Amino acid sequence: MPRVAAAVVALVLVLVVALWCAAAAQNLSSVSDLSGLYSLRASLGLRARDWPRRVDPCTSWAGVACSAAGRVVGVDLSGLRRTRLGRQGPQFAVDGLRNLTQLRSFNATRFALPGPIPDWFGRDLAPTFAVLVLRHASVVGSIPDSLSGTAGLTVLVLARNAITGNIPPTLGQLANLTVLDLSRNALSGPIPASFGALASLSYLDLSSNFLSGPVPLALGTIRDLKTLILGNNSLTGSIPSQLGDLSSLIVLDLSFNSLAGSLPDDLKNLRSLQNLSLGDNTLSGSLSAGLFASLTRLQSIKLSHNNFSGALPDSLWSLSELRVFDVSFNNLTGILPDLMPAVANENISGALFDLSSNLYYGVISPRFRSIFTRFVMVDISNNYLEGALPVDNASNNISFGLNCFKDAINQRKPEECLQFYTERGLSYDGNVTQSPHPLSTSKKGHRNLKYILIGTLGSTLVLMISILLLVYCLKRSGGPRVEQQESGGAAGTPGGGTQASSVAVNLSAVGEAFHYEQLVRATSGFSDVNLIKHGHSGDIYRGVLEIGVSIVVKRINILVRKDAYAAELDLFSKGLHRRLVPFIGHCLENENEKFLVYKYVPNGDLCRALQRKPEPEEGFHSLDWLKRLKIATGIAEALCYFHHECSPPLVHRTSEQSISGPPATCAYDVYCFGKILLELVTGKLGISGSSDATTNDMLDHTLPYINMYEKGLVAKIVDPFLVVDEDHLEEVWAMAIVAKSCLDPKPSRRPPMRHILKALENPLKVVREDNNSGSARLRATSSRGSWNAAFMGSWRRSSSEIASVPGQLREDQVLRHSGTTRSQGSGGEQSFSRKRPSKEIFPEPSGLRDMED
Numbered sequence: 001m002p003r004v005a006a007a008v009v010a011l012v013l014v015l016v017v018a019l020w021c022a023a024a025a026q027n028l029s030s031v032s033d034l035s036g037l038y039s040l041r042a043s044l045g046l047r048a049r050d051w052p053r054r055v056d057p058c059t060s061w062a063g064v065a066c067s068a069a070g071r072v073v074g075v076d077l078s079g080l081r082r083t084r085l086g087r088q089g090p091q092f093a094v095d096g097l098r099n100l101t102q103l104r105s106f107n108a109t110r111f112a113l114p115g116p117i118p119d120w121f122g123r124d125l126a127p128t129f130a131v132l133v134l135r136h137a138s139v140v141g142s143i144p145d146s147l148s149g150t151a152g153l154t155v156l157v158l159a160r161n162a163i164t165g166n167i168p169p170t171l172g173q174l175a176n177l178t179v180l181d182l183s184r185n186a187l188s189g190p191i192p193a194s195f196g197a198l199a200s201l202s203y204l205d206l207s208s209n210f211l212s213g214p215v216p217l218a219l220g221t222i223r224d225l226k227t228l229i230l231g232n233n234s235l236t237g238s239i240p241s242q243l244g245d246l247s248s249l250i251v252l253d254l255s256f257n258s259l260a261g262s263l264p265d266d267l268k269n270l271r272s273l274q275n276l277s278l279g280d281n282t283l284s285g286s287l288s289a290g291l292f293a294s295l296t297r298l299q300s301i302k303l304s305h306n307n308f309s310g311a312l313p314d315s316l317w318s319l320s321e322l323r324v325f326d327v328s329f330n331n332l333t334g335i336l337p338d339l340m341p342a343v344a345n346e347n348i349s350g351a352l353f354d355l356s357s358n359l360y361y362g363v364i365s366p367r368f369r370s371i372f373t374r375f376v377m378v379d380i381s382n383n384y385l386e387g388a389l390p391v392d393n394a395s396n397n398i399s400f401g402l403n404c405f406k407d408a409i410n411q412r413k414p415e416e417c418l419q420f421y422t423e424r425g426l427s428y429d430g431n432v433t434q435s436p437h438p439l440s441t442s443k444k445g446h447r448n449l450k451y452i453l454i455g456t457l458g459s460t461l462v463l464m465i466s467i468l469l470l471v472y473c474l475k476r477s478g479g480p481r482v483e484q485q486e487s488g489g490a491a492g493t494p495g496g497g498t499q500a501s502s503v504a505v506n507l508s509a510v511g512e513a514f515h516y517e518q519l520v521r522a523t524s525g526f527s528d529v530n531l532i533k534h535g536h537s538g539d540i541y542r543g544v545l546e547i548g549v550s551i552v553v554k555r556i557n558i559l560v561r562k563d564a565y566a567a568e569l570d571l572f573s574k575g576l577h578r579r580l581v582p583f584i585g586h587c588l589e590n591e592n593e594k595f596l597v598y599k600y601v602p603n604g605d606l607c608r609a610l611q612r613k614p615e616p617e618e619g620f621h622s623l624d625w626l627k628r629l630k631i632a633t634g635i636a637e638a639l640c641y642f643h644h645e646c647s648p649p650l651v652h653r654t655s656e657q658s659i660s661g662p663p664a665t666c667a668y669d670v671y672c673f674g675k676i677l678l679e680l681v682t683g684k685l686g687i688s689g690s691s692d693a694t695t696n697d698m699l700d701h702t703l704p705y706i707n708m709y710e711k712g713l714v715a716k717i718v719d720p721f722l723v724v725d726e727d728h729l730e731e732v733w734a735m736a737i738v739a740k741s742c743l744d745p746k747p748s749r750r751p752p753m754r755h756i757l758k759a760l761e762n763p764l765k766v767v768r769e770d771n772n773s774g775s776a777r778l779r780a781t782s783s784r785g786s787w788n789a790a791f792m793g794s795w796r797r798s799s800s801e802i803a804s805v806p807g808q809l810r811e812d813q814v815l816r817h818s819g820t821t822r823s824q825g826s827g828g829e830q831s832f833s834r835k836r837p838s839k840e841i842f843p844e845p846s847g848l849r850d851m852e853d
Contacts, residue, residue: 028058029070036099037064037072043093044077045086063107071102073128078109091115092139098124105131105155112725116141117158122149129153135181136160138726143182148173155179159205162186162730162768167206169194177201183229184208186768191230193218205229207253208762212236215254220245231255231277232762239283241266253277255302263287268294279304279326286310292319300324304354308332317341326354328379335362336385341371350375356382356399361426363387372398384412384420386428404428511597512585519543519553519587519595526555538565542600550600551584558594565594625728628680629760632735635676636757639669643753667747670756674742678702681736683719703743706736711767734759734766 028034034057041051050062058066065074075097082090092115097103103126117139121132129150135157142165143158153174163185171180172194178201187209195204196218202225211233219228220242226249235257243252244266252270255277262285263278274297284307292298293315301316304326311334312327320342332355343350353375361384369390372378379399386404401410404417421428522543523530532540538556545551556565569586582599643666678684682702705713714733718724724732738759744750751759759766 027056027070028066028072030072030101032099032101033057033072036096037061037075039096039099040075040094041096043091043096045082045090047081047083050080067102072100073102074105074107075100075103076105076107077111078107080111090138092118094118101126102128104128105133107131107133108137109133109135110137110725112138114138114140114726117144117147119144119146122146125150127152130176131155133157134161136725139163142166143168143171143187145170147171150174152176154200157181158185160184164188166190167192167211171195172197174198175200179203181205182209184764186210186764188212190214191216191219191235195219196221198222199224201225202248203227206233208232208764210234214238215240215243215259217242219243222246224248226272227251229253231257233257235259237261239264239267239278243267244269246270248272251275254281256280259283261285263291265290267291270295271297273298274321275300277302279306281306283308287313287316289313289315292316295319297321302326303330304328306330310334314339319343323350324352325350325375326352327358328354328356330358333359333361336360336364336368338365338367340367343371343374352377352379354379356380358383360385361404361421361424364390384417386417511583514585514587514595514597516587516589516595518545519597521546522551523553526553537568538596549584552581552598552600554596554598556594556596558592565596568596625722625724625732628722629731629735629763632677632680633757633760635673636753636760639673639753640757643669666752667750670742670750670753671747673753673756674739674750677735677739677742681714681719681732681739682717683721699743703740706740708737708767730767731763734763737766 037051037057040046051057051064052060055061057064057072058070063074063076063078063080064072065076067073090112092113094106094113095118097106098120106129113134117134122144123146130152131154132150133155136159139158139161141163143163145168147153147156148168148170151174154176156171156174156177157179159181160183163182165187166189167182167187169192171177172192175197177198180195180198180201180203183205184207187206188211190213191206191211193216195201195216199222201222204219204222204225204227207229208231211230212235214237215230215235217240219225220240223246225246228243228246228249229251231253232255235254237259238261239254239259241264243249244264247269249270250272252273252275256279259278259281260283263283265288267273268288268291271294273295276295276298277300279302283303286309287303290313292313296319298319299321300323302324305328308327308330309332312332314337317337317339318341322341322343353371354377356379360380363386364380372391375397377397380403381399382402384404385400387406389400389405389408391398391400400408402412404412404414404420418428520526522545523541524543526539526541530541530543532542532552534540535554538554541553541555543551543553554568558565565586565588581601584597584599586597587595678699684698684702702717705717707713711730711733714736715729717736718729718732722732738751738756741751742756
């Protein structure tokens with residue numbers, strides 16, 4: 001919910017700025033305040049340039065706000081830095097706040113305060129204290145009960161820390177609280193029912209923790225609540241009908257839990273609701289006809305990965321403001337209505353329309369298909385829709401495979417479609433022209449594809465980045481020798497299987513056909529000036545078409561790479577994913593050369609981004625950690641898209657309907673992705689591009705520093721130009737652990753991509769554990785064994801891992817394995833070096849249906 005997160009940040013900033021604006025630039029008048037500020041200056045080790053001596057703090061100290069009477073009313077540490085000495089032993093040492101008897105707000109966003117929240121916060125802070133923001137501040141330990149003593153508190157933000165334990169029910173005594181954000185911690189236990197007493201609360205975010213139990217009925221009594229985010233926990237039970245009483249609610253997010261049952265009809269009373277996110281639960285039943293009739297302001301509906309059945313209500317199509325619609329991976333069925341959805345009449349484009357992996361059938365009417373032009377991405381694949389394809393075969397934004405369309409590629413077998421319609425007593429014309437399946441003549445699958453992936457667009461960042469990743473780790477000669485031996489593949493085919501001479505592709509479905517002369521003019525005769533790089537499967541040139549569109553042309557010599565162009569055409573014939581570079585067309589006129597044309601993406605590839613070192617005055621890499629994590633997640637999403645054939649079928653599919661994918665191929669893709677993850681962590685170039693002796697030596701040197709029992713080791717291999725705080729170091733550690741699991745020499749022990757994507761979306765859950773064993777369940781399902789086997793195989797060999805670590809590092813690991821722990825630094829932050837049960841290392845998908853993520 002990036003838009004919601006931005007909203008709460010904006011709200012907090014408004015409150016803080018209001019305090020600053022109310023404070024005139026008066027000289028400090030209180031000796032007690034002066035003493036408190038200098039105490040903070042010393043205990044936090046702040047730089048003299050931010051808080052200089054012999055000047056008035058009210059007018060010259062960054063982040064200090066004073067009232068008209070010259071009293072300190074606000075302290076904002078966000079953006080400040082410690083001295084070099086102060087960084088050596090940072091602590092949560094803010095005793096000086098006790099002296100600030102008129103203090104109203106304290107903000108330490110992204111300012112590291114390693115340690116627990118002091119017990120005296122609730123007792124000794126000024127009675128005027130109203131705003132406490134410790135977002136991303138490396139806070140550990142539990143939330144003290146005494147915090148409820150700050151009776152005037154209106155804003156409490158403790159998000160993105162390492163806070164553990166249960167949420168104190170005493171927080172329900174903070175009657176003036178309007179914003180409560182405890183998201184992205186390691187909190188456990190139930191949500192306190194006492195929160196129902198927070199009558200002034202407008203924003204509640206408890207997402208991305210380990211909370212369990214039901215959603216409290218009492219939350220339905222908070223009449224002013226506008227945002228309720230409880231996603232990514234382990235909540236059980238049904239959705240309380242009392243939530244329908246929240247008439248002011250704008251955002252409701254209960255996704256990624258284990259909620260069951262049907263949707264209560266009372267939700268139709270949420271007339272202000274704009275964002276509804278209930279995906280990745282086990283909700284079932286039909287969606288009532290009146291549910292969406294009164295929810296006219298809905299902009300985002302996410303119900304994917306549940307067990308909803310029946311047809312979508314017609315009232316859904318009357319929502320004119322709908323921008324995101326995702327009901328994929330359910331058991332929804334019926335015929336799409338013969339009407340024009342209201343959103344089709346709007347001028348604003350939507351982002352996603354996803355009806356995939358359901359049981360819809362029949363013909364899509366011309367009126368309904370108008371909705372497809374209003375969304376950037378449309379996915380109607382994996383249903384039983386028939387008739388003529390509602391879009392052009394070459395459409396770049398629509399996925400329509402695995403249906404029963406006529407004269408379209410990658411459709412179901414005619415007998416499969418006939419069986420579906422016959423079982424339901426439906427008429428079926430049976431005139432399905434089954435185009436050759438692109439994979440039917442090649443057991444290689446996509447092993448030899450050059451995956452062209454886009455790292456995610458950071459739409460919520462001020463600085464946006466779109467990284468074009470030209471990844472050719474997936475080449476025939478690059479596989480590890482041990483993999484070839486295990487998979488039984490012939491030499492030079494690391495994924496196993498036999499080598500086919502060609503790939504059958506329906507060219508009419510794959511973009512525009514260009515003439516050779518057009519591409520010559522666009523690239524100035526394929527001049528060296530326009531050469532971007534010499535790729536493994538062909539030379540890559542930049543060009544501009546006559547209509548002014550910037551393109552990238554790949555020039556492939558088929559005498560060297562015979563099937564390279566066909567493999568990529570095969571890829572794009574299946575439809576596009578949002579993480580793929582937009583494919584425009586091809587030129588196949590020449591006998592010995594083939595050309596593929598893509599849209600030009602201006603920000604370079606991953607190699608170039610990592611090579612771009614920081615400017616001396618910056619001191620940090622422009623490709624910061626959040627961007628690297630987004631890149632990794634974006635690639636994982638695309639690989640999951642390709643690996644759907646490696647996944648087990650959905651529970652509502654018959655065994656005849658499932659497609660058997662090549663497991664050795666998928667395992668090798670995972671191996672290559674592990675190399676890319678290592679590049680993102682270490683900044684060392686070339687790991688993913690080859691498997692020569694130098695690369696193998698680099699892996700041998702790097703992997704021993706990745707240990708699930710000791711976070712500190714990974715700091716020795718992190719890109720030296722990557723500046724990360726303690727919280728981000730945990731995410732780096734998590735990515736490194738995932739990378740090492742992907743690089744397991746035994747292909748059968750590498751995790752599937754759907755599990756890798758889950759881990760990258762929730763990296764802190766990879767390395768954090770819940771200390772309360774009674775509520776330590778992340779996702780308790782019957783698939784736990786396969787989850788553990790997928791991710792934890794590479795960690796079973798602890799003795800060999802220890803033996804591979806040189807010198808003192810090996811001694812440190814022996815201490816870890818013998819049960820000895822020690823603190824991480826002198827700041828009192830608890831180390832995450834204790835051995836975790838394997839079931840707590842990675843978040844487990846919720847049931848068999850989650851395994852299709």
